[in-house]
Amino acid sequence: MPLYRVYGPSASIGHSHLGVRRDKFLEVPQIVWGLNNQKIAFARACLTARMLNRTLLMPTLSASLFYKEIDRLDPIAFDKIFKFDTFNSLCNGFIQLGHFSALSNLTAPFELRKGSGRKWSVERDLEQLEQFIKDPLDKFEVIRVVGKNPFLWHDHWPVKDYAKVFECLVVVDEIADETTKVVSKIRERGSSLILKSDGAIQTNTPFVAVHMRIEKDWMIHCKKLEQRSKITQICSSKVEIINRVAHINGLRKPVVVYLAVADSLLEDSSLLSGWNEGFYPFEKKKLGVWEIYNKYPYLIQSAIDYEVCMRADVFVGNSFSTFSSLIVLQRTQKIMGMGSTSSGMNLKWASYAYNILGEYEGPRRWITNMLDLSLNAISYGSNNISC
Ligand SMILES: *[C@@H]1O[C@H](CO)[C@@H](O)[C@H](O)[C@H]1NC(C)=O
Ligand SMILES: *[C@@H]1O[C@H](CO)[C@@H](O)[C@H](O)[C@H]1NC(C)=O
Numbered sequence: 001m002p003l004y005r006v007y008g009p010s011a012s013i014g015h016s017h018l019g020v021r022r023d024k025f026l027e028v029p030q031i032v033w034g035l036n037n038q039k040i041a042f043a044r045a046c047l048t049a050r051m052l053n054r055t056l057l058m059p060t061l062s063a064s065l066f067y068k069e070i071d072r073l074d075p076i077a078f079d080k081i082f083k084f085d086t087f088n089s090l091c092n093g094f095i096q097l098g099h100f101s102a103l104s105n106l107t108a109p110f111e112l113r114k115g116s117g118r119k120w121s122v123e124r125d126l127e128q129l130e131q132f133i134k135d136p137l138d139k140f141e142v143i144r145v146v147g148k149n150p151f152l153w154h155d156h157w158p159v160k161d162y163a164k165v166f167e168c169l170v171v172v173d174e175i176a177d178e179t180t181k182v183v184s185k186i187r188e189r190g191s192s193l194i195l196k197s198d199g200a201i202q203t204n205t206p207f208v209a210v211h212m213r214i215e216k217d218w219m220i221h222c223k224k225l226e227q228r229s230k231i232t233q234i235c236s237s238k239v240e241i242i243n244r245v246a247h248i249n250g251l252r253k254p255v256v257v258y259l260a261v262a263d264s265l266l267e268d269s270s271l272l273s274g275w276n277e278g279f280y281p282f283e284k285k286k287l288g289v290w291e292i293y294n295k296y297p298y299l300i301q302s303a304i305d306y307e308v309c310m311r312a313d314v315f316v317g318n319s320f321s322t323f324s325s326l327i328v329l330q331r332t333q334k335i336m337g338m339g340s341t342s343s344g345m346n347l348k349w350a351s352y353a354y355n356i357l358g359e360y361e362g363p364r365r366w367i368t369n370m371l372d373l374s375l376n377a378i379s380y381g382s383n384n385i386s387c
Helices: 035-051 084-090 122-131 159-168 173-198 216-229 238-246 263-267 290-294 298-311 322-338
Strands: 025-027 055-057 060-062 075-077 110-113 142-146 207-211 255-260 279-282 314-317 350-357 363-365
Touching: 025 035, 035 055, 035 060, 035 159, 035 298, 035 322, 084 159, 159 322, 173 207, 173 255, 173 279, 173 290, 173 298, 207 238, 207 298, 207 322, 238 279, 238 314, 238 350, 255 298, 290 298, 298 314, 298 322, 314 322, 322 350
Parallel strands: 025 055, 025 142, 110 142, 207 255, 207 314, 255 279, 314 350
Antiparallel strands: 060 075, 350 363
């Protein structure tokens, strides 16, 4: 069997004979909507390719958020956001990405149209996929899934498989550098505050990031969700969020709070008022980093905010937000990766859900259950805009 070199150097890393086939490919439709939706959709495409033992042809993401107007989706290559080679080396043996130039084009792609509608169950979807592992369909060099964005496909994989894919997603240097600029600005603000209050000079000042979802669209969405699911702890007002953050047990003050909010809220100055003593809230504009974000399309802005929230010492989000949930999933992985070396009151990498009441009137401590068998719990929100 010929093994095409999918791309240069890292094709030789690891045990290529044990991993995913590099002469069979899966092609998926353009990945759309919010950053979190796109990440989940990408992971789902990866896991489908893995099931079929095929290399996933590098998918196209969408730079803008216009999810209703197909012609305004602004396609952007995956490797403009995430490192291609790094992905393949971190996911080596598990998932493989390939370039279209690796195709021999000896046969035309086989088009796989995913079923839809009420009768198209998870089981039927799985049965359909299973047909593609067998001859004659397995013989096709390329299987091209046509139709729906992978975010809307049925899900067949446990949380830990998704988590593994997310671990292999590393943002390109440009995005990482912009994140570093934003985080330095936040820590600088913190250092100057702490200097004023107790005279000590501190360099790597900790900060709290709050993914504050209080914009109009979200409020309408979450109120409906509360009615439908008969759960009352989904929507949190600004006052409730501020109050819960103020009661995080063991948090040292003064402290800088970075507010990751939708652009529509940047004009709302009331966001920055009403915070308890010792809490210093900043959003992009007040922090003076709006220029950093402003030069990029939606997807990159969102990716920077995501990375800022990832690097925060303490993160507080809404457990019904996909964006918050993905951040907590990755922070949980980070903590697990470090092992539980710390004992007692260590707030480093702690995450909280402000919409759920926890201890001492504070927000509930939040860790992702990696053993969950489905990503459903964090992916049902579909067109959510992110922070
Ligand atoms: C994929 O196919 C290759 C080559 O046939 C094989 O060695 C490998 O075990 C397969 N991987 C899986 C996960 O089935
Ligand atoms: C096969 O087709 C793809 C996409 O049209 C193209 O990029 C690639 O160069 C072709 N490969 C060969 C070997 O001609």
